[in-house]
Amino acid sequence: DWNYWRMQGGADVGQRDSGLNFSDPGQLLDAASQGLGIALVAALLARRASEAGLLAPMTPQTVRGPTWRWLVHRDSRNALAAGFCAWLCENLGVDWQPWR
Structure with missing residues (x-):
């Protein structure tokens, strides 16, 4: 904000x-x-x-956002959830290490 x-x-x-x-x-x-x-x-x-040319930055300055966390229920630790987590991190440009 x-x-x-x-x-x-x-x-x-x-x-x-x-x-x-x-x-x-x-x-x-x-x-x-x-x-x-x-x-x-x-x-x-x-x-x-x-x-699309609908928006343009008012300033080149950016600020780092808050640190976000995600939670995955232990019963959802499966290949489908891991694939989604990997896809999301790839598209956000962050590293993700699969849970152990």
Whole structure:
């Protein structure tokens, strides 16, 4: 969110503390793509809208997002779940070591 952006030294791009607020990143991207304001989203989520020319970065600056964790139930540790985890990490550009 914008508070995190500011805490990490993000540039002032005219953001406001009031206005529309979306908990769903898809709705946020749709609203920004329709010209309803600026959006703070992960580059991965905005890639398609950027490639389509609907969105453009307001600044070249980025900030590292919070550290995320995922949980897989022990009964779901199978080849299908491992394949999904590997695919997700590959598409996010992060290393993943299969569980032991």
